[in-house]
Amino acid sequence: xxxxxxxxxxxxxxxxxxxxxxxxxxxxxxxxxxxxxxxxxxxxxxxxxxxxxxxxxxxxxxxxxxxxxxxxxxxxxxxxxxxxxxxxxxxxxxxxxxx
Numbered sequence: 001x002x003x004x005x006x007x008x009x010x011x012x013x014x015x016x017x018x019x020x021x022x023x024x025x026x027x028x029x030x031x032x033x034x035x036x037x038x039x040x041x042x043x044x045x046x047x048x049x050x051x052x053x054x055x056x057x058x059x060x061x062x063x064x065x066x067x068x069x070x071x072x073x074x075x076x077x078x079x080x081x082x083x084x085x086x087x088x089x090x091x092x093x094x095x096x097x098x099x
Contacts, residue, residue: 007045014061021067029088063096
């Protein structure tokens with residue numbers, strides 16, 4: 001299993017979880033009018049296993065996932081529907097927002 005970066009931020013009573021595949025940190029993806037920056041400040045926290053990152057999803061109000069490893073794992077665990085995934089330059093991106 002590949003490693004990912006995860007960053008947990010607490011905003012009020014809500015937890016925001018940001019997860020990205022390690023090889024994508026700092027990249028900017030462009031496709032059409034979309035410019036998506038995988039910002040170090042937002043995504044780089046702890047380098048860990050994708051399994052540990054998935055374990056934090058259930059307690060998070062908002063989850064941002066970027067990269068094949070973390071998005072495909074979230075799909076396989078039932079957190080993300082495959083049709084909810086946006087691909088930018090072929091890189092999958094998914095968000096989970098719990099209301």
